[in-house]
Amino acid sequence: MKIRKTISLIMAVVMAVSVTAWGSETGSPDETVTEAAGVRQTASMSEAQTNLAKIDNTSWQYNAEDDVYYQIGISYCENPADASYETLAVFVPGAYMTATDNGNGTYTCEINSGGSIGSYTADTAPIVIPVNTPGYSAMAPLSSYSSFTEYTNEGFVYVHAGCRGRDAGAPAGVTDLKAAVRYIRYTDDVLPGDAESIFTFGMSGGGAQSALMGSTGDSDLYNTYLEEIGAVMGVSDAVLGSMCWCPITNLDTADEAYEWMMGVTRNGLSEEEQLISDKLAEAFAAYINLAGLKDEDGNVLTLSESSDGIYQSGTYYDYMKTVIEESLNNFLSDTEFPYDASASGGMMGGPGGGMRGGHGGMTFGNGDRQDGERPDFGDGDGPDFGEYGRPDGEGATPFGEEEMSGDMTAAEDKQPYEAMDDITRNESTGGLSLSGTYETAQDYIDALNADGEWVIYDASANNATITSIEDFVMAFKSASKNIGAFDQLDEGQGENTLFGYGDGDGAHFDAVLAQILTDLGSSYASAYAEDLTQTDDTGNTVDVRLNMYTPLYYLLESSEGYETSTVAKYWRIRTGIAQSDCALSTEINLALALENYSGIENVDFETVWGAGHTQAERTGSSTDNFIAWVNECMSEE
Numbered sequence: 001m002k003i004r005k006t007i008s009l010i011m012a013v014v015m016a017v018s019v020t021a022w023g024s025e026t027g028s029p030d031e032t033v034t035e036a037a038g039v040r041q042t043a044s045m046s047e048a049q050t051n052l053a054k055i056d057n058t059s060w061q062y063n064a065e066d067d068v069y070y071q072i073g074i075s076y077c078e079n080p081a082d083a084s085y086e087t088l089a090v091f092v093p094g095a096y097m098t099a100t101d102n103g104n105g106t107y108t109c110e111i112n113s114g115g116s117i118g119s120y121t122a123d124t125a126p127i128v129i130p131v132n133t134p135g136y137s138a139m140a141p142l143s144s145y146s147s148f149t150e151y152t153n154e155g156f157v158y159v160h161a162g163c164r165g166r167d168a169g170a171p172a173g174v175t176d177l178k179a180a181v182r183y184i185r186y187t188d189d190v191l192p193g194d195a196e197s198i199f200t201f202g203m204s205g206g207g208a209q210s211a212l213m214g215s216t217g218d219s220d221l222y223n224t225y226l227e228e229i230g231a232v233m234g235v236s237d238a239v240l241g242s243m244c245w246c247p248i249t250n251l252d253t254a255d256e257a258y259e260w261m262m263g264v265t266r267n268g269l270s271e272e273e274q275l276i277s278d279k280l281a282e283a284f285a286a287y288i289n290l291a292g293l294k295d296e297d298g299n300v301l302t303l304s305e306s307s308d309g310i311y312q313s314g315t316y317y318d319y320m321k322t323v324i325e326e327s328l329n330n331f332l333s334d335t336e337f338p339y340d341a342s343a344s345g346g347m348m349g350g351p352g353g354g355m356r357g358g359h360g361g362m363t364f365g366n367g368d369r370q371d372g373e374r375p376d377f378g379d380g381d382g383p384d385f386g387e388y389g390r391p392d393g394e395g396a397t398p399f400g401e402e403e404m405s406g407d408m409t410a411a412e413d414k415q416p417y418e419a420m421d422d423i424t425r426n427e428s429t430g431g432l433s434l435s436g437t438y439e440t441a442q443d444y445i446d447a448l449n450a451d452g453e454w455v456i457y458d459a460s461a462n463n464a465t466i467t468s469i470e471d472f473v474m475a476f477k478s479a480s481k482n483i484g485a486f487d488q489l490d491e492g493q494g495e496n497t498l499f500g501y502g503d504g505d506g507a508h509f510d511a512v513l514a515q516i517l518t519d520l521g522s523s524y525a526s527a528y529a530e531d532l533t534q535t536d537d538t539g540n541t542v543d544v545r546l547n548m549y550t551p552l553y554y555l556l557e558s559s560e561g562y563e564t565s566t567v568a569k570y571w572r573i574r575t576g577i578a579q580s581d582c583a584l585s586t587e588i589n590l591a592l593a594l595e596n597y598s599g600i601e602n603v604d605f606e607t608v609w610g611a612g613h614t615q616a617e618r619t620g621s622s623t624d625n626f627i628a629w630v631n632e633c634m635s636e637e
Contacts, residue, residue, distance in 0.1 A: 078230025117155030131202030135421030138165025157193035207247030214242025576611030
């Protein structure tokens with residue numbers, strides 16, 4: 001059975017809720033799609049349709065210190081909606097070029113097919129594209145040379161594509177990124193690198209848009225938007241791999257998932273707010289029970305209702321509990337005791353940042369401390385943008401390692417991620433605070449259980465289990481967003497702007513929440529109903545745009561969008577288990593859907609104990625681990 005927006009879900013309280021997986025548009029690829037090399041690929045693509053010029057090989061610039069040829073300001077669409085964003089820059093290792101000095105600071109270059117770096121040649125090198133869009137923000141194009149030697153020294157071709165942000169309204173950001181990928185394919189014959197080996201990578205809203213690049217390849221739903229900006233038509237915009245850190249995605253069920261997992265941590269709600277929270281949680285259970293998510297053994301995962309009407313049992317619940325326990329046991333396995341929790345950043349006392357609820361081991365709301373001072377993340381405790389640099393496109397060197405270009409320097413000027421993405425968060429309260437040194441694993445477990453035992457530890461096996469998901473979230477994952485965490489009641493959340501209509505104003509998009517408000521006779525119901533019927537310039541209502549920004553729309557067999565796109569072959573997903581920006585179901589559901597999607601070669605998914613909303617890694621740096629993963633994927637091609 002398909003999950004369609006017209007399905008009515010019968011809930012425990014006999015409430016009908018409209019669910020989409022969600023949308024009325026199915027879409028189908030323009031070209032025949034076949035199974036090939038383990039991934040769905042277009043059998044043939046027509047000739048490129050565009051008036052754009054290819055990369056001018058007489059206009060390369062050269063950075064001798066890095067041995068990199070580069071160009072910036074390349075237009076990737078004919079009719080840009082915002083020319084200040086829609087250009088790209090390319091950075092090519094010197095070994096891949098044969099150059100002639102033009103005598104004016106530029107070079108005429110030809111591809112040196114015999115040039116190589118490691119196992120890569122100019123024809124086989126992977127192309128990597130960062131998606132640095134926190135909170136679905138815009139990503140400015142580069143205005144000057146930036147060093148990306150961690151990639152170019154590895155033999156990668158690096159492409160930095162500016163794109164519009166949430167103020168332009170979905171699907172502007174992903175549309176631009178798709179247009180950039182199409183341009184790279186169009187110009188493949190004059191640009192080193194393998195245009196069939198493109199990898200995107202991003203965190204938070206960038207992780208979400210990287211996931212969309214991986215799941216929506218060649219989707220027909222984007223065609224009108226691509227045509228509007230004059231993107232190259234007749235070529236594929238699919239990518240080979242997608243790296244996603246803490247992806248804030250699957251927004252069609254994000255409000256519901258948030259209340260199902262984290263609503264229990266809310267305090268001081270009004271009677272109406274509590275009812276809304278409870279109904280959203282019930283709606284999530286209804287969604288899970290229709291979605292058809294399966295574990296690695298093919299067992300369908302569902303939620304069961306207990307005598308008190310709460311859906312906190314069932315195979316889906318058990319699976320999530322196992323994921324949480326695996327994260328803790330990985331930490332115990334990775335960590336050498338004595339262990340200094342303070343040096344690792346605090347609240348959860350784990351590796352990779354130690355941020356409870358994404359707040360960097362301290363309590364502050366919307367990016368600022370209560371005392372008005374900006375938190376100091378000088379020791380690596382805060383958000384590590386690593387290879388991205390600042391979201392405005394300047395200073396793309398790693399935080400905490402090198403001096404940034406412009407007026408931002410490394411550690412002393414790092415801002416909390418929340419100040420960069422401009423997403424509304426409240427001050428988190430409750431939960432554990434860990435500090436000091438723990439001599440043994442047992443000491444650490446005792447600290448976790450300081451307010452009551454919820455972690456059961458077998459010291460002889462160095463293995464732990466938890467009593468319940470509820471106990472876990474009460475300790476480490478307090479809600480930091482208002483009711484309607486993504487589709488806020490007052491239209492004031494960043495995702496409301498994302499699903500607005502290009503004027504920077506917010507709009508509602510959650511049809512399930514809208515139905516709940518209608519059934520409760522809420523004063524907010526009329527605003528939701530009005531927004532859900534608006535159309536954008538192409539004539540699409542928000543449900544279509546929401547489908548376009550929902551990876552599971554394309555990945556779940558129960559969805560109308562299943563098998564209407566070319567899905568990336570390789571995936572790597574990492575998340576900080578303590579982040580309060582979204583429910584853990586976001587990443588788990590994405591990973592499960594991918595695991596069960598035919599033709600996907602590898603899904604490398606882990607949660608990181610002790611980490612919040614950051615580029616979470618169990619060990620090592622996010623940059624090094626991403627590079628190693630790309631190399632591993634390429635070795636299988």
